[in-house]
Structure formats: structure tokens, C-alpha cells
Ligand SMILES: Nc1ncnc2c1ncn2[C@@H]1O[C@H](COP(=O)(O)OP(=O)(O)OP(=O)(O)O)[C@@H](O)[C@H]1O
């Protein structure tokens with residue numbers, strides 16, 4: 001889905017794109033009170049792409065709704081390009097686009113075109129440009145031929161494309177994406193990732209929530225993890241390999257018996273598994289770092305073992321995610337035991353406020 005790039009705009013704000021201080025949100029359902037967010041602080045520089053991870057119910061959608069002015073925080077202050085989210089709703093909506101995954105949030109009886117028009121007007125698109133913008137996003141999302149059909153007849157993927165078209169109609173400078181690839185077929189999901197990448201390259205600030213680590217891995221500069229309404233980790237995406245504790249996994253198979261060396265400590269490598277699968281042996285090793293020692297150890301092993309095949313898989317975000325989750329769990333145990341809100345593991349890199357970041 002080619003998404004049109006944002007035209008030049010006069011930059012008037014050189015502070016952060018997002019500035020959240022102590023954001024809290026409580027829901028009341030009958031007699032029950034649910035605390036969805038507990039004092040979230042988050043600063044995102046202009047042009048940065050932040051991936052937001054967290055288990056179901058962690059508070060990700062609540063935070064996205066607050067940033068898109070659909071929901072008020074119950075405590076704290078929030079600014080988008082310097083505009084207060086509570087008192088300057090109009091300005092925030094003009095600068096922000098939001099895409100929620102899933103089926104909800106659309107007007108079923110209205111057509112796709114009418115839905116886009118409604119949200120365009122609501123979010124401050126000027127009357128004289130609205131028809132043009134609608135044509136543009138309909139074409140970009142591939143919905144032209146069904147534009148005048150009521151949404152109730154749409155498939156899941158068509159609804160998701162419509163959500164994206166609505167999110168793009170303001171040509172936002174801040175794009176909030178809450179599980180944007182949900183319901184898309186693999187081809188469409190990949191096209192959306194490419195389109196988001198283009199927007200990122202053009203300097204759009206993006207907050208991307210996804211349970212698909214592939215989305216985050218491909219697009220985000222930085223990853224934050226929410227757990228039980230709190231931001232419990234904040235890391236550069238490139239540092240994820242450190243979190244996982246290794247840079248790659250090597251799988252080797254060879255003929256005969258596994259080399260003896262695999263039974264002893266090997267510098268730079270950690271032996272995960274050694275198996276005899278007659279007539280072959282198999283070993284899986286974790287490479288701690290791409291240092292000379294690891295290469296020497298690997299070549300020693302390969303020379304000794306009549307190797308038939310060999311593969312290297314670089315570490316993935318998934319491997320580090322487990323570590324992040326462990327961190328969050330330790331934090332939860334700590335707070336429930338002490339009632340404290342301390343989180344002092346050193347993983348929080350305390351994002352610094354400031355001007356636009358340079359793109360990789
Ligand atoms: N309208 C609501 N009324 C009552 N409680 C709510 C409401 N919306 C969310 N919650 C609660 O707030 C908490 C955070 O929900 P939220 O939808 O923000 O989580 P999430 O991280 O987006 O989860 P998921 O990964 O499942 O989308 C949950 O405990 C949820 O039950």
C-alpha cells in the first residue's frame with residue numbers, strides 16, 4: 001500500500017514530539033476500579049520510531065487512546081509537539097493520525113468514503129482539501145473500487161485498510177499505530193511495513209504497538225515495554241542483542257560422533273544442545289559476540305567434526321523479549337512485596353528530550 005508522503009510543513013516546534021509526565025488512567029466498571037496506567041513518563045524525539053510491547057491488558061491501547069485525544073488521562077500531563085492534550089485537542093488532532101487494529105471504531109452503515117470524510121472533518125482537515133485527500137487515501141489503500149459500499153459488508157482486511165486510510169487522511173506528523181497489521185494478509189502486511197518505513201524516512205514520528213515482533217524489529221529505533229500500566233523497560237532496538245546475551249545461534253551437523261571439544265567449555269561459545277542422531281551428530285551453540293575468539297573456536301570445532309551442514313541465525317527481538325519480560329516480572333514481584341514503585345535495574349535508558357533525531 002503506497003502511502004503518500006507528507007508535504008513540507010513549516011516546523012514550529014523543536015522540542016519532543018511526545019512528552020508524557022506521570023500519566024495515569026483509571027476505568028470504573030460498576031463497583032470495580034481498574035488502574036490501566038500508573039504514572040507513565042515518556043519522551044519521544046521528533047522523527048523517532050518507538051515500538052511499544054507488553055502483554056494483553058498492559059495498557060498499550062489506553063496510552064494510544066490518550067495520545068490521540070480519544071480518552072482523557074486521570075492524572076499527569078501530556079504534550080504532542082508542545083500542545084497540551086487536554087486543552088489543545090484541535091491542534092493535537094491536526095498533527096496526529098491513529099490506526100487501531102481490529103474491527104471496531106468504524107460506522108457500519110456508512111460507506112468507506114463517508115467514514116473517511118467523517119474522521120477527516122473531525123480531525124480538522126480543511127474543507128477545500130478534504131475531497132482531494134479522501135481520493136488520495138482511497139487510492140493508496142486500494143479501496144477505490146469499494147469506496148461507496150457500506151462498511152458492514154467489508155472483510156477484516158478491508159476494514160483494516162480503511163482504518164489505515166483514516167489514520168493517514170490528516171497527513172500526520174505523529175502516527176499512532178495500535179496493532180496495524182492485525183487482520184492483513186501477509187502481502188498486505190509487508191506492504192504496510194514498507195509504507196510505514198517510508199513515512200519514518202520522511203521524518204514522521206511513530207509510536208507502534210504490535211504483538212508481531214517482526215514489525216517492531218523492522219521499524220523501531222527504540223522499544224518500550226509496558227507491564228501492568230507502568231513503563232518498565234526502555235531500550236534502543238540495537239541493544240536488544242545485549243539483552244538476549246548472545247549475537248547468534250549456530251547449528252552444526254556432522255558425520256560420526258560429536259567432537260569431544262563440545263563437552264568442554266569453549267571460549268566465546270555456549271553449547272546449548274548436543275545430540276547424536278545416527279549417522280549424524282548435531283549441536284546448537286550460542287555465539288556470545290563476534291570476536292576473534294568465537295571465530296577461532298568455531299573453526300576448531302568445524303575442523304574436528306566432519307561437518308555436513310552449518311547455519312547461523314542472528315539473534316532476534318524474540319530472544320530478547322523473554323529477557324525483557326523476566327525483568328518486568330521481577331519488577332512486579334518487587335512492587336507487590338514492598339508496595340514500592342521503584343524500578344532500578346538500569347535498563348531504563350531515560351530517553352532524553354530534545355530536537356529531531358538523525359535517521360539511521
Ligand atoms: N473501557 C474500559 N473499561 C474498563 N476497563 C478497561 C477499559 N479499557 C481497558 N480496560 C482495562 O485497562 C487495562 C489496560 O487495557 P488496554 O486495552 O490498554 O491493554 P492493552 O495493553 O492494549 O492490551 P492488548 O494487548 O490486549 O490490546 C486492562 O486491565 C483492561 O481490562
Ligand SMILES: [Mg+2]
Nearest residue numbers: 060061062178
Ligand atoms: Mg490493545
